[in-house]
Amino acid sequence: MSHSHLELTGVGIDFPTDKGLYRALQNVNLRIDKGEFVSLIGHSGCGKSTVLNIVAGLYQATTGGVILDGREVDEPGPERAVVFQNHSLLPWLSCYQNVELAVRQVFRNSKSRGEMRDWIEHNLELVHMMHAKDKRPSEISGGMKQRIGIARALAMQPKVLLMDEPFGALDALTRAHLQDSLMEIHAELGNTVIMITHDVDEAVLLSDRIVMMSNGPAASVGEILHIQLQRPRERIALAHDARYHEYRAAVLEFLYQKQQRPAA
Amino acid sequence: MSNPSVATPITETLKTARSSALLKRWAPPLILPLLGIIGFLLCWQLVANNIQTSLGQFPGPVQVSEQFSGLVSAHLREREKARVFYERQDTRNAALLAKNPDAEVKVRPYTGKPTFVQQIFTSLYTVMAGFAIASLIAIPLGIVCGLSKTIYTAINPLIQVFKPVSPLAWLPLVTMLVSALYVSDDPLFAKSFLTSAITVALCCLWPTVINTTVGVASIEQDLNNVSKVLSLSPLSHVRRIVLPAAVPMIFTGLRMSLGTGWMVLIAAEMLAQNPGLGKFIWDEFQNGSASSLGRIMVAVIVIGLIGFALDRLMLLLQRQFSWDKNAVLR
Numbered sequence: 100m101s102h103s104h105l106e107l108t109g110v111g112i113d114f115p116t117d118k119g120l121y122r123a124l125q126n127v128n129l130r131i132d133k134g135e136f137v138s139l140i141g142h143s144g145c146g147k148s149t150v151l152n153i154v155a156g157l158y159q160a161t162t163g164g165v166i167l168d169g170r171e172v173d174e175p176g177p178e179r180a181v182v183f184q185n186h187s188l189l190p191w192l193s194c195y196q197n198v199e200l201a202v203r204q205v206f207r208n209s210k211s212r213g214e215m216r217d218w219i220e221h222n223l224e225l226v227h228m229m230h231a232k233d234k235r236p237s238e239i240s241g242g243m244k245q246r247i248g249i250a251r252a253l254a255m256q257p258k259v260l261l262m263d264e265p266f267g268a269l270d271a272l273t274r275a276h277l278q279d280s281l282m283e284i285h286a287e288l289g290n291t292v293i294m295i296t297h298d299v300d301e302a303v304l305l306s307d308r309i310v311m312m313s314n315g316p317a318a319s320v321g322e323i324l325h326i327q328l329q330r331p332r333e334r335i336a337l338a339h340d341a342r343y344h345e346y347r348a349a350v351l352e353f354l355y356q357k358q359q360r361p362a363a
Numbered sequence: 364m365s366n367p368s369v370a371t372p373i374t375e376t377l378k379t380a381r382s383s384a385l386l387k388r389w390a391p392p393l394i395l396p397l398l399g400i401i402g403f404l405l406c407w408q409l410v411a412n413n414i415q416t417s418l419g420q421f422p423g424p425v426q427v428s429e430q431f432s433g434l435v436s437a438h439l440r441e442r443e444k445a446r447v448f449y450e451r452q453d454t455r456n457a458a459l460l461a462k463n464p465d466a467e468v469k470v471r472p473y474t475g476k477p478t479f480v481q482q483i484f485t486s487l488y489t490v491m492a493g494f495a496i497a498s499l500i501a502i503p504l505g506i507v508c509g510l511s512k513t514i515y516t517a518i519n520p521l522i523q524v525f526k527p528v529s530p531l532a533w534l535p536l537v538t539m540l541v542s543a544l545y546v547s548d549d550p551l552f553a554k555s556f557l558t559s560a561i562t563v564a565l566c567c568l569w570p571t572v573i574n575t576t577v578g579v580a581s582i583e584q585d586l587n588n589v590s591k592v593l594s595l596s597p598l599s600h601v602r603r604i605v606l607p608a609a610v611p612m613i614f615t616g617l618r619m620s621l622g623t624g625w626m627v628l629i630a631a632e633m634l635a636q637n638p639g640l641g642k643f644i645w646d647e648f649q650n651g652s653a654s655s656l657g658r659i660m661v662a663v664i665v666i667g668l669i670g671f672a673l674d675r676l677m678l679l680l681q682r683q684f685s686w687d688k689n690a691v692l693r
Contacts (some may be wrong), residue, residue, distance in 0.1 A: 181588070
């Protein structure tokens with residue numbers, strides 16, 4: 100039997116509604132290797148977030164299951180850190196304290212106070228936020244908040260980093276900066292990442308694989324696209340790369356021809 | 364060269380500009396409320412002059428202020444009397460001890476009638492005790508109700524039924540319970556104090572319970588998810604996420620509770636003849652002298668001012684404790 104790092108097998112989920120059970124996902128199968136960067140893309144409502152929440156353990160799959168490093172996922176935990184779409188920092192804590200909360204929780208038995216401080220500062224440096232470490236979330240911009248959210252997730256030293264449209268609420272320029280930062284961090288740490296996105300360029304630029312999801316109800320994995328672009332990737336160089344445009348076209352074709360929304 | 368015929372108008376203009384700026388700056392916060400108060404006092408005096416009661420003319424602001432200084436000087440006289448009493452007692456005891464070191468000396472407390480000022484402090488002390496009891500029960504109860512829909516559904520009907528009960532309905536029960544259960548030869552607290560404090564607690568429990576419940580139940584799902592991903596224990600979930608997130612609502616509840624408590628206390632003291640401002644009012648009413656109505660009016664105003672001060676105090680605390688410094692608090 101092969102040992103994938105993260106394995107989703109026959110995952111399906113039902114939600115109770117007024118009209119009975121609604122089958123949101125059906126038979127989602129996915130194998131992700133260690134260090135791989137996988138994007139989930141699809142129309143809104145196709146269950147991308149649901150897949151992520153099942154991997155995070157926030158939802159329980161009705162059928163099938165998730166196995167991470169040979170263990171079944173049945174509850175949320177810091178080894179599957181989540182970067183939430185709207186950052187979800189605790190507004191009463193400073194940036195440093197927000198990261199500290201996570202670090203204390205994960206490393207309370209394995210790191211000393213000094214080591215924890217160094218580790219928190221290291222992670223803040225990774226996302227280039229040391230200058231604002233004592234500011235409250237309300238005092239920094241949306242992009243900065245998302246950087247702190249990423250630092251908090253990275254500081255948990257997760258086996259898998261789950262990102263739920265992390266840059267969806269940001270302007271294009273800030274988004275590009277954060278994408279570059281994320282590529283840098285991924286190159287340095289080699290985390291396994293699952294990212295949900297709406298943005299075709301973002302998916303092609305960042306991913307090793309793009310998982311394109313079919314529309315719900317009973318959404319599932321439609322096609323999987325391997326992005327075989329050399330790393331490190333440079334967005335300006337890629338703009339002139341024919342393969343980049345082919346990948347882009349393939350995703351667009353899937354989204355807008357094969358999976359056209361009946362009433363978009 | 365200066366030209367006086369030009370310079371004068373400029374300074375004049377500046378002067379008017381300055382005074383109008385001053386007016387604009389201070390009119391809303393200071394001058395308008397002052398105008399309101401003056402207008403009220405004038406109306407009051409006017410109306411009071413035309414009302415005759417069996418206890419004489421209804422007191423206007425002038426008579427009330429006279430009664431106020433009378434009450435204060437009565438308090439000072441009483442304090443002086445107490446001081447003299449203790450001085451006399453001390454010298455007498457010292458003399459006794461000088462004669463015979465083994466002599467048994469008696470120290471008796473001064474037993475004067477409590478003055479208006481002492482009644483104020485009794486009331487404040489009682490309301491704070493009742494409020495503290497209520498808060499200690501209400502905040503944890505509210506948190507539990509906010510966290511668990513099951514418990515909330517079970518307890519909510521009880522809250523809704525007990526919330527509108529008047530303090531005066533509780534009072535006889537509380538009085539009987541306290542005299543039945545609090546039996547002690549050397550009581551730490553007076554029974555009357557306990558009765559008032561518990562009645563206050565029973566009535567000012569509810570705003571805090573309800574507001575805390577709402578505050579806790581309306582915590583963003585994302586923050587709860589953060590807590591789940593971090594695998595926080597239930598206790599640190601409450602301490603790290605729930606309490607700080609609900610602090611603004613908890614304080615809103617506490618402020619309403621303290622306001623309710625203060626109103627309830629006066630009524631309870633009046634009915635139960637427990638020491639405090641309520642008893643002062645009742646005593647004056649029974650007394651029925653020409654100055655009684657004026658004194659009661661003094662008490663009314665003092666009760667209002669203290670209620671206002673308590674509310675400001677809570678607001679100050681709320682500002683201190685709340686993380687959201689941008690929130691508009693009023």
